[in-house]
Amino acid sequence: MTGLRSTPGGQRTLARRAAGFYYNPIAGTSPGTYQPDQNGAGTVTHTALLASAAVTGNPLTWTLVHPSTKIRHGVDRDMDGVWDFTDGDAELDLTLFLEGPMNGSVMRSDLKTADLLPAADPYGQGNTASQALLARAGTNAPVDWVMVQLRNNASPTTVVDEMAAMVLANGKVVMANGESPLYFADAPRGQYRVAAWHRNHLAAMTATSTQLGTGVSSVNFGDPALSMYGTEPRRILGGIAVLWAGDVDGNGTLRYTGQDNDRDPILTRIGGMVPTNSVTGYHPEDVNLDGVVRYVGAANDRDPILQGIGGTVPTLTRTEQLP
Incomplete structure (x- = not known):
């Protein structure tokens, strides 16, 4: 699928995402909580759990995970063995x-x-x-x-x-x-x-x-x-x-004509020659998200782009509003 962006148009900085671990206080029992590697050093120290393991002799089980995985259980930032709102x-x-x-x-x-x-x-x-x-x-x-x-x-x-x-x-x-x-x-x-x-x-x-x-x-x-x-x-x-709909190429700007416009990819998607053709699928050219790419006719995907820049002057553009 072409034209799918992972970030919006414009410049921005992504803060470091720390890796983390899921811990299980007692191996083989209920699922544990996610603990982040806050400084990215590859090591997580959970004082309360380590002390408990030392006393009881029960092993701790750790699994390295992506930070956005299973985050429903929260982040134990204060390392007290309990996920609650105090973890923020x-x-x-x-x-x-x-x-x-x-x-x-x-x-x-x-x-x-x-x-x-x-x-x-x-x-x-x-x-x-x-x-x-x-x-x-x-x-x-x-x-x-x-x-x-x-x-x-x-x-x-x-x-x-x-x-x-x-x-x-x-x-x-x-x-x-x-x-x-x-x-x-x-x-x-x-x-x-x-x-x-x-x-x-x-x-x-x-x-x-x-x-x-x-x-x-x-x-x-x-x-x-x-x-x-x-x-x-x-x-x-x-x-x-x-x-606003119609950013087919995902560059953060709606264009109906000219270089890098969002209209031409629609015609290309349906074959580039016969404007009455249509293509079914999950495509960025499907502006109205009905599952069918159309260049002309009812529910076509070209008209919303023109409407998005004002509806009358095809050379106008609209840029997404991000710093």
Whole structure:
């Protein structure tokens, strides 16, 4: 699949993501908790557990894991053997809407219905959707994968943690296992800007920070009143704010004509010669996310690009609003 970006357009810095371990206090019993390698030295020391093991003689079992794996159990930052809010893990209840599949106040889940929605995320994060999540229907049905970032408030080009997650038809964003809120294992308690984007929609970011790590904090990108970074970072449809559709090549800019435009790849995808052709599949050229790439006719994927730049002057462009 061409044109799938792992990061939004523009420059940004990704903060170091520490590796970590799952520990099991007593081998063979209940699952343990995730403990991060905070300084990246490749060593984790858990004083409380080591002391317990020395007294009881029970062995400790450790497994090296990717930091975003099984983060539902949290990060034991104070190393007391208990995961709780004192550890300050960032938890985010996020709602967002994509322009492409919008249908009234909800989004269509055509990719899921047509069995085109991949279980593996397209952003290279290594996340896999659970079968239970992929089987959901109605307003709880999965629409597509999105990327969510927590950015440093003082330096919003710096990404502290990020996650490939699934947006549902009702706008709720859930983790790959279907659970919400989103748990960010590498983001300690603090103030963060929230950014989000989709593989063929422009990214957007909050203009002000949100306190995370003291409970479950909610951010609704669908609320037109939410303060956002930049100028016109979202489109308003029927009172709902949505991410702009049509960034087919994933470069952070909507273009209808000229070099690096987003229209030509649609024609190329359907064969490049006969504009009435169509192609079914999971493709970035499928701007409206109905599972079919069309260049002309009803529900074509070319018109939303022109509408996104104003609808009348084809040489205009629209750039995503990120620092």
